[in-house]
Amino acid sequence: xxxxxPANVKIIKVPCTGRVAIAQMFKALEKGADGVxxxxxxxxxxxxxxxxxxxxxxxxxxxxxxxxxGMQAERLAMYNLSAGDGPRFAQIAREMTEKIRQxxxxxxxxxKSRASxxxxxEVAA
Numbered sequence: 001x002x003x004x005x006p007a008n009v010k011i012i013k014v015p016c017t018g019r020v021a022i023a024q025m026f027k028a029l030e031k032g033a034d035g036v037x038x039x040x041x042x043x044x045x046x047x048x049x050x051x052x053x054x055x056x057x058x059x060x061x062x063x064x065x066x067x068x069x070g071m072q073a074e075r076l077a078m079y080n081l082s083a084g085d086g087p088r089f090a091q092i093a094r095e096m097t098e099k100i101r102q103x104x105x106x107x108x109x110x111x112k113s114r115a116s117x118x119x120x121x122e123v124a125a
Contacts (some may be wrong), residue, residue, distance in 0.1 A: 003086050005093035017041070017078075018051020025062045025076060035100035037077045039089060047084075052080060068108055072103050 006108035010033075012021055017040035028036045037060055040052035056078050077096060081088045 003090040005090040006097045008091045009097065013065050015109070016048040016051035017047065017055035018046070018048055018053075020058065022058050022062055025059070029071075029075065029106060031109070034098060034103070034106045035075045035077075037079060037092065037096045039079050039081060042080050042082055068078055074099060074103060075106065079091065 012028075017038050020038055024039075025036055038055055040055050041047065043052060043056075046052045057077060059078040063076050065077060069074045079092050081092070
């Protein structure tokens, strides 16, 4: 099955979303991603027991910090889906890309004078 999702979505594979560190989320934004979403296992169905629950807490924490520093917390999101649900992943990627497009370029990118580039979304899956 060939999935159709925006070309500007960069996938970063990790063994478990529980391994996605707070620093990695900030680093993606700092390097120029306009948005980041973490795609984890369904809640209660994590191969590493509670990795996806730890990831959710980290995502919520980073969203709080983004709000405190004046960035839109919506630039970061977490979704839980089955590993075999590729069409749902593609749909989420398209929806997240559209949400980021509506928010506009990241303030960090604007400061770095990259406003002319296409919006980008990074995914930890």
